[in-house]
Amino acid sequence: MNENVYVPFLSKIQKVIRHTSIEYTFRMEYHGNVKPGQFFEVSMPKYGEAPISVSGIGEGYVDLTIRRVGKVTHxxxxxxxxxxxxxxxxxxxxxxxxxxxxxxxxxxxxxxxVSPVRGVISHFGNHPEEHDGMTLIAGFKSDDDILFSMDFETWKKQMNVILTVDKGEPSPDRQVGLVTSFIPQLELKDVASAKAIVVGPPAMMRFSTAALLERGFREENIWISQERKMCCGLGKCGHCRINDKYVCLDGPVFPYTVGKNLLD
Structure with a gap:
C-alpha cells in the first residue's frame, strides 16, 4: 500500500532558538533526505497548516525558522x-x-x-575548497531584526560578509544601506563565470537581480527562491500556480531564466 502523502507525521521539538521577539528556530526531529530551499508544511490540528522553509539540516533533525504572524504560527x-x-x-x-x-x-x-539559503552558506563556509571566492550580502530592517547572529560571526571568518541594516547609525559590526547598494562594489575575478543566489522579498529580489545583471552576471548563473503561499505542497490546490508553474513543485528555487517570467 502506498504511503498517503497528505498525512502528516509527528516530529519532536529538540530545541528552540530565539532570534527576535517574533522569530524563532524550531529544531525538529527528522530522518530523511532534504535540501536547502525545500519546505515543510507545519500543522496544528484545528488551526491549519503553514509552509516553512528549511533553515538548517543536521544528523536526525531539520531547522525550521518561524515568524509569529498568523493563526497557525501563533x-x-x-x-x-x-x-x-x-x-x-x-x-x-x-x-x-x-x-x-x-x-x-x-x-x-x-x-x-536568509533562512532557505542558510544551508548553502554553511556548506560552502565549511568547504572552502569547493569554491573560488564567496561573498554574502545580507540585509535586515534593523539591528533588532537580524537573524542567525551566531552564524554570522562564524561566516565572517569563512567568507566575505556584508551585513547591513536599512537604517541606523554606522557600527563596526555591520553596514547601513540596502543590499543593492553593495552589489556594484563586488570584487570578482571573473564575473562572467560567477554564480549568484538571491532570496528575499519580491522587490528586493527584483532590484538585486537587476544590479547583478548590470554588474555583468549572466542570467543563467543566477538563481532565486520564489515566495508564495503553498497550501497543499503537492501541486493539487493551485494556490501557488503562476503561469504554467507550480511553485510548490517546480520551485520555490528557480533559475533566474525561468523565475524572471513568473509574474502575476
Whole structure:
C-alpha cells in the first residue's frame, strides 16, 4: 500500500532558538533526505497548516525558522522543547549545492530570506575548497531584526560578509544601506563565470537581480527562491500556480531564466 502523502507525521521539538521577539528556530526531529530551499508544511490540528522553509539540516533533525504572524504560527509559538508538531514534506525544488561549486559565489539575502539559503552558506563556509571566492550580502530592517547572529560571526571568518541594516547609525559590526547598494562594489575575478543566489522579498529580489545583471552576471548563473503561499505542497490546490508553474513543485528555487517570467 502506498504511503498517503497528505498525512502528516509527528516530529519532536529538540530545541528552540530565539532570534527576535517574533522569530524563532524550531529544531525538529527528522530522518530523511532534504535540501536547502525545500519546505515543510507545519500543522496544528484545528488551526491549519503553514509552509516553512528549511533553515538548517543536521544528523536526525531539520531547522525550521518561524515568524509569529498568523493563526497557525501563533499557536506554534505556544509549543516548546519536548513537545511535538505535525509535519508534511519535505516539498519543492531546493538548492543543489553542486550547481554552485568550483567558481565564485555571491549570495544576496534579505530578512527571512536568509533562512532557505542558510544551508548553502554553511556548506560552502565549511568547504572552502569547493569554491573560488564567496561573498554574502545580507540585509535586515534593523539591528533588532537580524537573524542567525551566531552564524554570522562564524561566516565572517569563512567568507566575505556584508551585513547591513536599512537604517541606523554606522557600527563596526555591520553596514547601513540596502543590499543593492553593495552589489556594484563586488570584487570578482571573473564575473562572467560567477554564480549568484538571491532570496528575499519580491522587490528586493527584483532590484538585486537587476544590479547583478548590470554588474555583468549572466542570467543563467543566477538563481532565486520564489515566495508564495503553498497550501497543499503537492501541486493539487493551485494556490501557488503562476503561469504554467507550480511553485510548490517546480520551485520555490528557480533559475533566474525561468523565475524572471513568473509574474502575476
Amino acid at each position: 499557536e506554534i509559538f505556544e509549543k516548546y522543547e519536548g513537545n511535538s508538531l505535525f509535519l508534511r514534506g519535505p516539498y519543492g525544488n531546493g538548492f543543489e549545492v553542486s550547481d554552485y561549486a568550483g567558481g565564485e559565489l555571491v549570495i544576496v539575502a534579505g530578512g527571512t530570506g
